[in-house]
Amino acid sequence: MKRYTDRGLENQQWLFQEVLRENRKQISKWGIQRRTAFEWLVYAAEELGETAEAISEYEYREGTKEEIVNEAIQLATLALKIAEMFKAEI
Numbered sequence: 001m002k003r004y005t006d007r008g009l010e011n012q013q014w015l016f017q018e019v020l021r022e023n024r025k026q027i028s029k030w031g032i033q034r035r036t037a038f039e040w041l042v043y044a045a046e047e048l049g050e051t052a053e054a055i056s057e058y059e060y061r062e063g064t065k066e067e068i069v070n071e072a073i074q075l076a077t078l079a080l081k082i083a084e085m086f087k088a089e090i
Ligand SMILES: [Mg+2]
Pocket: 046, 047, 050, 071, 074
């Protein structure tokens, strides 16, 4: 199986644009959410699971790299929302 090298977030401008685009998409779909820490964790875990599924589909079936990127961006967006919410409490 192919190995992937950590790129050190070198394409951070593109990455953050994608996170902001995903954030707008989530808010337009669900509105501004107010949830417990555990609920946010469950949503992030769901996206982690979907990222795992996308990787498995890519490695073993007809899944695409684009789907892996999409799921990872969704996961990253939720992780950053959690970091932002708890940072505001510090
Ligand atoms: Mg997803």
